[in-house]
Amino acid sequence: MQNPDFGLSKEKIDKNEKILSNCRTFASILGGCVTGVLGLTGLLGFVLYFVCSILLSLGLLVKSKFSTKRYFRTSSSIWTSGVGSGLMTYILFWTLMYDIVYIFF
């Protein structure tokens, strides 16, 4: 059975995945800050996370010139990779900003 990564450079795959992960983390931090400052709570905050995530994926799609197969193993990597870990970062900064703005001072 042929290796699914046959003919692919692991170094480049890892590099692209690292860029994707860093972008996801950065967007989660920014999204969490915005949600906390705006004072959103409950499900609306989670909806805003998915909106931020979709906006980021669209930005990455444009960055890759709409040819995701050329840079990633699967086309869905841009849409699904790092969403779970990004959600944790988002919640962290969301609660932090909300507390700083509305509760602590």
Next chain:
Amino acid sequence: MRALLYVSLLVVAHSIFSAVQAISEQKTLGIENRSMPLDISLECIVGCLLSGFCYLKTCGDFEPISIIEQLSSRPYESYEHRPNFVLFNQKNALPSNSESKRPAAVARGEKSAAPEAPSRGDKKKST
């Protein structure tokens, strides 16, 4: 673009500070239904969108993962100009232009000394 990224992050930080001040002022005045002023909200959203855009531009470019595509972009001449074997950490120093680097045995003129390696452009013969 990186400068614009830093500026947009400063804008976000400023909006956070402004939000803290606005809410604490509303608490001091005893306002029950506290809401974020529109200008601070807009400043925060615009700052975040701008910094996200700038980060996408500066985070680095994606590179093709196909090995065939990488190899096809290299010129044919690059395969001929690869580094040869390099000698280093040799006990007998390689000959150079300065005489002070010659091995001691050769400098004393001993017959049992190792034969002198061919010099590279050094026209002076050892005596």
